[in-house]
Amino acid sequence: MTRVVVSGLRKSFGARVVLDGLDLEVPEGSLTAVLGPSGSGKTTLLRILAGFERPEAGSVTLGENVVEDGRTHLPPEARRVGYVPQDGALFPHLSASGNVGFGLSRRERRSGRVEELLGLVGLSGEGRRFPHQLSGGMQQRVALARALAGQPSLVLLDEPFSSLDAALRAGVRADVARVLSETGTTSVLVTHDQDEALSLADRVAVLRGGRVVQCASPEQLYTDPLDPALASFVGDANLLEGTVRAGTAVTPLGTLAIADDGRPLAEAQKVMVLVRPEQLELRTSNASNGGGGIDGLVVECRYFGHDMLVTVEMAAEVKGRRPLLYARLTGRSPLGSGSPVALSVAGPVKAWPAGSG
């Protein structure tokens, strides 16, 4: 178990700067997800952690050991860092057992360690099969067992679930998270999938422009994102302009309570307010009971079964047009477009000073 500290990492490919002074701390024994859009440098970060690439500046510390800085470059084979690439990259000429035992000594291979690892990932008795005889999910499990075989100080997972079918993905994800927490291995998971990051990781670091913009627990990231752009990156977001009045935000959706994030806002300050779709409540209204709420019309209702996402056009014009809002509803029948509804907001909302991104 090892704490990982990355600081000031800089890396460019030709003229393109990929990592621009990246800092990251991965707590001992945690699963930290690195979340970022394509091309944000997350794979490069992983490859530097593994020792496959050298940064131009910055340092990487695994536990007590500086493995990378201006002078030191510990080669990959000396780092004890397990690596699970996107496609598994199993050695095609070796059986599942051969793959898992690749990094072990002959004595360790005979000690039953391989079978133990296969059992850990739920593949007992499958050791004699070759990669091409295994399904995608099984290949990923073998790749994980192989990475864990040498009891590495850190395991790196490079989008390990993205090549799997949706049906398979959930199961493999859950198993991998279970195995990692059972073994207490410090791990870094790179992904561009917000659901994956939020649901699996203890901490999520969001990459943007070659830096970590926010590193927080999934809940904090979702409810208290650093800026509006980040808010819409980690989930659906209604962003509204408003003005602070007596600790609340006055917005087109009414006067909303502001969640306390330890950064007080001045009176009469212009703010940007985040209303998550599940905070928006809808009541079917008709002309007779106009009591309470903001009026709107359903534009579209996308029904997923377990929930639905409703697009509502506000009745009142704001700056010459009628804003669209998104609401997530559960346990209801789909709403027809054109249905009149009344909108209200549940719970406090996140607010940033206007112009902060």
Place this chain on the structure above:
Amino acid sequence: MTATTAPPPGPSGPRGPSGSAGTNGMGATSADSGRGEVRERRPAPAALIVASAVVAAAMLLPLVFMLVQAAQVGWTELSNLLFRHLTAVLLWNTVSLCAVVTTASAGIGTAAAFATERTDLPARRLLSALIVLPVAVPDFVIAWGWTSLAPSLHGLWGAALVLTLGLYPLVYLPVAASFRSADPAQEEVSRSLGRGRLRTFWSVSLRNARLALLGGCLLVWLYLLAEYGAFEILRYQTFTTEIFAEFEVGFNTPAASALSLVLVLLGLMVLAGEAMLAHGQRGRPQPRARVVTRSRLGPATAPVVVSMVVLVALALGVPLWAISHWMESSQRTTLPAASSLGSAAWHTALYSGCAAAVATVAALPVAILAVRHRGRLATVFERTCLLVQALPGLVIALALVFFAVRYVVGIYQSAFLLIAAYVVMFFPLALIAVRASVARVPASLEEVGRSLGQRPPAVMLRVTLPLVLPGLLASFFLVFLTAVTELTATLILVPTGVQTLATQFWAYTNDFSYGAAAPFAATMLAVAVVPTYLLGRWFDRLPARSLLAA
């Protein structure tokens, strides 16, 4: 009071139950840099660079010897030898034959490839295996087969017929591989956009296969420039026959040297032309192949099958029939040369096997450098090695003779010089085969190996080598097969008192002892057919692009 809403997720917004929004919320560029492909060019290990440099330099030596020889002849004499009527005749003969044979091979090879890969031709697996086999039959054996049965066959059209029959597989192989690996969805889209079968073939299928076609034509052209035996048998005068005559009969090395210059220049021009035409068109990602919907031949089935059978019969059947005909008649007339056959076969296998092993091992560092550490240096080494393609075996052999006679008399007429000539001549084949197999081992496997605590040499031994082994075997067989049927350089360099299958066959053929020659041709074919079959299977699995890495 003002208010706006968030950028609406819109129709393509929220996808999942827990609301993964569109990913562009952070203003990321949509241009995906291709995850994992943003790889650094790691500096190559010094040993790899040194090994590649040594190999590349060795490949350049024959060219250097040739130029030294020409320089020693002097420009005045060279220009006297070059600017005469004979040169013009040779140039015309060579170029006109190249044009005819290349065009015919391109047509036949492409048509046959389309028939076997894209139509519902019956017995197409058998036919596609048969149609490749003439490549295993040396052109001088095909020529001998035809002339021994039809002695009047000669001149441009005789030579064109025989060489087209011998060389069309060089077009068929890459074009068929390209048809096989191309994404049929493109053709389907073309059809759905209203283009008919024929227009789709021209504008999509053939367009996608054009690099393969170009590469095949290049090979045909280079083989023609280097061919000697078939032309000699067909009494068709080209640069090679003239150079050989000047050297062997007249001992006129200045004249041979001058003509060699022109021949090499022709080869280099073809290589350069191909490089220009193909410039910037290589290295596109190969779409994932899936099952092809084959066109129905319908009433055309019978004519197509018949013409393919006729093609195989002309290319393969005629020499085979000639061999059996002469062997049968020789049992009554001449003594079979059984003892000399065994000795010739042994020496052929020995020289070819040594050359194949050396060429394959030598290709490995250059291929690894070119694939794993792509850069200017790697490209220079690779191009240098492939430049050898422009040097006919005859020219390489004469350059080595010049070098040996002048500087190291001890190695003249030794097996060493012959094997060295084979290695240089067939190095491009080895390099292409080895390079393709190295390219099929993803770098990520080696990285995983290292992250599992193995040092680079151990990763090489435990990961890379087992995975490139099939490619190394293919390279070995490719060179072996080609060397077994090599005639020209062997005639010049074979050690004194030793005969190989090709030289003994040649000696008997020149005496018109066809009956005695036939067993040697038969043995050559027998030795060549097994590797060709293995080779064919290997080509089958190879994407067209890697065949054309030249």
